[in-house]
Amino acid sequence: MLTKEGRPTLADGIALGLIATGAVSVAIGAVVAVVTAAFEVFGAAPTVSMPVHDVELTALDDVAGVSAATVDSALVTVPAMSSGARWMLLLETTLPALATVALCAGVWWLGVSLIRSRPFRASLGWLFAVAACLMIAGSLFGQLAGGIGRAIIVQDLTAASPGAEDVLWTLLVQFDLAPVGWAFALALVAGLFEIGRRLQRDTEGLV
Template sequence: MASPRPPRVLSGGDTIGFVLFLIGGVAIAVAAVVQSVVAIAQVLPNRDITLLAPFVATEAQAPLGPDGAPVAVQLDSASVTVASLQPAALGALVISHVLVAVAMVTVVTLLLILCFGILRGRIFSRAHTALVTAAGLVAIAGMYFVPFFHNMAVNGALALLSDGTYDRAVVGTVDLLSIFGVAFVVALAGTAFAVGDRLQRDTEGLV
């Protein structure tokens, strides 16, 4: 008859590493919340709002020539300031800041729960696989929706500056390559934990 296998005991170095990870995770979550709160407090009065706007193949003049003569350059990004934003654009900007905090806190919380489980001696389990997968999915969602809503606010600012004549709808601010990279890592980690859990259960059945 197979007997339950006792939980693995982590080495002192591993335990210290996980504890430092826990401390770092809490610090990251707190910093994300503070940063988002400060950013929201700055934009809620809806006065003199400055946004970083990405551009694609947009020509501009910069004083780079002799004696400050204008020289044609191409903008990748530029800061634009408007006296105020439309309600919809302001709402999108606030949502983008809220999502930063929500995504960071959620990812950190899920990973901290994972660390606590590992510190208890159980490395692979179905719950841990679910935690890794969920943390990755939340990170991917944040990487997509944060720039998406920020882009809505930027579009509103540029519409005000140009009286609606500047069209930048084709400009994408979502880094799909990074999202695909994170998705690959998440899938790999989830697979590793799932396989580890199955092998661990098979091994325990032989004890």
Template sequence: MTKPPNATRRFEALDRRGLQAITIGALFVGVVNLIVLVFRSIHTLTANVLSVAGLPLANAQAPEFADAAVAISDARYESVALMIEGLPPGLRWLMVSDFTLSALLGIGLSVIVIILGTHLLKKHPFARAATWSTFAAAVLVMVTGMLSPLLHAIADAEIVKFLGEAILANSDTGFDQEGLIIFGVIVDLSPLAWGLALGVVAAAFEFGQRLQRETDGLV
């Protein structure tokens, strides 16, 4: 049973409004991420005192509040936030590169959603731009997802070197000293899985594009 023309038009209108909302939302997210990136970069490059959070910590003493709960058998701190003064320009640029790489993922995906949404609104879902933009999203997810933790660990290591060996957990005073770790990185392979999944979607777009060309040739 076919739907009445009026009902079909209403559904198409709702789909179009939904796509418009998604496209506008992606534009808003991309612009906000870009503005935040610019202001954060300016602050990092110019501020005398910078707050650096998430520095890996070793041999930290157990927090006192843990003693109030009998069920807690052990507790420890794994990272620390420091207010650091007088960081050199080279290290500041390394910090900017670190969070810029992370921000590029959100900005890049926003641009890709805008491209896909625009083509869907034009009723060209299998346009060539849809294929390469989805493939670009796959590459972007894999590259930023794998390189961002490594670049962040390098930036943290350079900050620890700047602070000096006296604050290291394995300084001359002994390996049991509470202090910072010179290098620590968390390896997460999930960005590779997401990138491969998006690659399959890009291949599906390419297949659909070929079918569309063949269908147009038969008409």
């Protein structure tokens, strides 16, 4: 709701302020997650979730009603992890986090713009467009970087102890395309703000 002066009501202003604050909190959380991942990956003994194959879960052999059980991943601690693998695993976390920060920046600025009754700003369209691009890059390249990092680990383990490839996937990248769909939605939002800005400019020119 808007007041007679065109400003949001007090309740709307509070709601928009909470949304903007929440967006900032999420962005800070994404940055903290990257820093935490960096400390873990570059630590003395990093633990990585590795995809495995043909590994049975024998702990459930005596459970009634279970005929067979297998696992598709395992937490593997690799003290001698190469620097290339460490950087790839860090990129797996960093790239999606950048998209999150860009999206939250757009939501925060949109909230501030709505409070000021200036929703159609050129900067908003650019922010959401950048967030859409980063979301695609973060989703695809982030998952690819993680797969490459794990492949490097398997290669190093196999060189030191032949047979590791019999349990660990040499290279396995399972792409989640859901963020790509959200990125297309963001691209439409960016286009919407650009169209709204042009209409607003044309309307102001007629007054």
